[in-house]
Amino acid sequence: MKIYNTLSKRKEDFIPLEEGKVKMYVCGPTVYNLIHIGNARPMIVFDTVRRYMEYKGLEVNFVSNFTDVDDKIIKKAVEEGVEAAVISERYIAECKKDMAAMNVRPATTHPKATEEICGMLEMIGTLIEKGHAYAAPDGTVYFRTRNFAEYGKLSHKNLDDLQGGNRSLLVSGEDQKEDALDFVLWKPKKEGEPYWESPWCNGRPGWHIECSVMSKKYLGDKIDIHAGGEDLVFPHHENEIAQSEAANGKEFAKYWMHNAFLNIDNKKMSKSAGNFFTVRDISEKYDLQVLRFFMLSAHYRSPLNFSAELMEAAQNGYDRIVNSVSNLNYLLENVTSDTISETETALLKEAEGFTAKFEEAMDDDFNTADAIAAIFELVKFVNSNTDGEKSAVFLKALKDQIVKLSDICGLLVEKKTEDLDVDIEELIAARQAARKEKNFARADEIRDELLRKGIILEDTREGVKWKRV
């Protein structure tokens, strides 16, 4: 299994620190609103990485945080006149609903920043002791960036380029820094903000320290994979490395994975540009499985464009897989043979090739676009090689194969079987009778009536199939 490592800028063989186990940390959302479809990309991508690793027999300890103390949360709390925790708890709950609908599995642990303040105070203390951080007179604690020799190794920047960046860095408190590149570990509270006591001042943590601390607490000083959106490479992840490695004296993470951005109609999504969609918005029009399928249709390191047309195409593509499984289920319900023939055995062997192709794609830095192509090839193979004459063993094996590969991608392609109401069953039977008498007007009338009730009929060679709109 190869993974592209941002640190080395190349694909590397994935070798877990501990055989058979993976320690993985993914930077989670700041919970001040419903999550947007940009937030959804890393969730879906890294959930898929996790699922594939588990499929390969690895035990994945997957940690993803909720940042629940932040300026935007506080601002929203002030606007609504409630405690910050009311806002963060509300949106954590909403986020979990969206994740469930996208079939993103809950992390092994979902730590919250506000519950890890103790660990942050401890790490900041260690950094000060070791000379990597200092407290300014007003109680702000800064990280001494130039004291960490490897600073810039992830984003491949050097400090002098950064400093020469000609931008005005003089925001408030800037003058008390030893160096313009030093970043905040702890900052004093402002009036009305939530705060915690500390040796330096009553205040709250800077943005970067939380991930260093949560990763250390739940996974250990050194982990296998640290992941997130590409915008986090600098400064967030660069700063995490500086803090963790300076404090722990060990390499922080072996592999760094970053997903590319999602654009809307070829532009960066932003509220001001008016092209901003929450996952909830999309769920009103589409099953979020379609969103997931869409996200996986491109490689995670390629920028992906989002538009209404592309979602339609994704809907149709996803339906093709669902249809194939639904056909297999229909055949299985009406199966007549349960002994597998020699031809069938040979076909199953051939079908294994698609699983091999799928794995080859996923082993190559999680090439989901290629992996999904393998699923489509399997779908075509299934559609071309199954009919009412085939045995139950054969059909079941093929169905399991499609469902399994789709499941690795987190795609649910098997609709739950449900029983129809008796009156609907009777209408379908009545239509069949009408068709037999060649009374097609009556047959079509019944079909329209069922459509109004949300049932779509399809007359296949093997009989009448139905599905929900």
Place this chain on the structure above:
RNA sequence: GGCGCCAUAGCCAAGUGGUAAGGCAAAGGUCUGCAACACCUCUAUCACCAGUUCAAAUCUGGUUGGCGCCUCCA
């Protein structure tokens, strides 16, 4: 100003040295009372220029056109 990425059919998207996967859409056909599903057929020399090589979408240099990070941001 510094660092970096991308450019493959109408659309989306794999392919990083051996002669272009897959999906969507469109068209024609088979099946079917019709529709739907499915199946078959059909669609590209890979932005442009030069070079390396027996061989390049794939390597090198250049041109053009997009984009990202350097600031809260997935």
